[in-house]
Amino acid sequence: MTIVTTDKQQVAQLKDIFKRAGIKLTHQRLEVYSAMTSADDHPSAETIYLRLQKKIPTIALDTIYRTLTTFEELGLVKKLHLMGERTLFDANLHQHHHFVCNRCQAIHDIYWPEFDNSVLPDPADVMGLAHSRHIELRGVCTRCMEELDDQKKP
Amino acid sequence: MTIVTTDKQQVAQLKDIFKRAGIKLTHQRLEVYSAMTSADDHPSAETIYLRLQKKIPTIALDTIYRTLTTFEELGLVKKLHLMGERTLFDANLHQHHHFVCNRCQAIHDIYWPEFDNSVLPDPADVMGLAHSRHIELRGVCTRCMEELDDQKKP
DNA sequence: GTTAATGCAAACGGTTTGCAGGGGT
DNA sequence: ACCCCTGCAAACCGTTTGCATTAAC
Numbered sequence: 001m002t003i004v005t006t007d008k009q010q011v012a013q014l015k016d017i018f019k020r021a022g023i024k025l026t027h028q029r030l031e032v033y034s035a036m037t038s039a040d041d042h043p044s045a046e047t048i049y050l051r052l053q054k055k056i057p058t059i060a061l062d063t064i065y066r067t068l069t070t071f072e073e074l075g076l077v078k079k080l081h082l083m084g085e086r087t088l089f090d091a092n093l094h095q096h097h098h099f100v101c102n103r104c105q106a107i108h109d110i111y112w113p114e115f116d117n118s119v120l121p122d123p124a125d126v127m128g129l130a131h132s133r134h135i136e137l138r139g140v141c142t143r144c145m146e147e148l149d150d151q152k153k154p
Numbered sequence: 155m156t157i158v159t160t161d162k163q164q165v166a167q168l169k170d171i172f173k174r175a176g177i178k179l180t181h182q183r184l185e186v187y188s189a190m191t192s193a194d195d196h197p198s199a200e201t202i203y204l205r206l207q208k209k210i211p212t213i214a215l216d217t218i219y220r221t222l223t224t225f226e227e228l229g230l231v232k233k234l235h236l237m238g239e240r241t242l243f244d245a246n247l248h249q250h251h252h253f254v255c256n257r258c259q260a261i262h263d264i265y266w267p268e269f270d271n272s273v274l275p276d277p278a279d280v281m282g283l284a285h286s287r288h289i290e291l292r293g294v295c296t297r298c299m300e301e302l303d304d305q306k307k308p
Numbered sequence: 309g310t311t312a313a314t315g316c317a318a319a320c321g322g323t324t325t326g327c328a329g330g331g332g333t
Numbered sequence: 334a335c336c337c338c339t340g341c342a343a344a345c346c347g348t349t350t351g352c353a354t355t356a357a358c
Contacts, residue, residue, distance in 0.1 A: 134292075
């Protein structure tokens with residue numbers, strides 16, 4: 001489900017988006033965006049920071065925060081508030097949901113178009129107009145279940 | 155959907171629960187529990203703190219945090235991480251979901267047993283065993299929609 | 309009387325902000 | 334040349350923690 005684009009395409013897209021928004025396309029913003037779209041997990045600001053330090057040793061953590069906030073305002077990334085601790089960021093803009101493993105904290109994407117297109121129950125409909133719907137499943141992931149099984153029979 | 159119990163029943167229930175857990179039933183814990191079960195919103199620790207200051211002027215905010223954490227470990231309340239900012243607490247233990255108004259930040263409970271009992275899609279099933287499922291709807295509540303309409307036609 | 313819970317204050321960690329210098333347009 | 338963005342450091346705010354006192358058992 002990952003959108004594969006060449007770097008050149010990404011840069012051209014970004015240049016256009018930033019031009020429309022009237023803000024500058026800096027090296028840091030490019031790298032943060034690249035790190036976000038190439039991430040196959042749901043990184044925190046600090047995770048992006050650590051990953052970029054190899055490429056840009058002088059980058060500052062608050063720049064990551066500012067950049068990701070800018071990206072969110074432009075609709076390039078979404079914030080996730082799953083674990084209650086730090087904010088996570090997601091560059092996957094396709095409608096999807098999340099499975100969180102309570103043991104290893106891994107987060108997996110779930111696609112469920114039948115749910116996305118289903119009609120909300122009456123009580124929810126009366127409450128207002130829902131623009132978005134997000135499911136958070138919590139449990140134990142397959143790998144952790146295997147590890148737990150292995151512990152039982154040594 | 156609110157469970158109505160008399161104070162005496164609540165105290166008896168709590169005494170039993172705390173005895174089993176081997177911890178003390180203090181005045182503060184009683185009042186926090188009472189404030190939680192009588193709340194018809196989804197209060198933060200600070201909200202509970204402000205509400206209790208009238209009854210217990212010397213109560214401290216960190217006591218609220220400790221108490222609510224204890225309650226959560228006992229399964230008496232649940233933590234909510236909806237808005238990304240502060241943690242909210244919910245004494246409604248019935249399986250339910252939430253509608254968050256993006257305009258006024260109001261949070262409404264949604265009951266949707268058909269969803270709760272529905273079979274998860276294959277991809278989610280492969281990821282692991284889901285113990286809980288929670289939907290977060292976001293949009294504009296009915297009241298805010300009316301207010302927005304009123305602004306349009308003065 | 310023993311032990312755990314409270315209140316206070318200080319620490320903590322993630323995030324935000326004020327400011328001066330540097331880089332994009 | 335202009336102004337925005339960055340890096341640095343300090344502030345910020347919700348939450349947690351160490352410690353002495355107080356209250357529940």
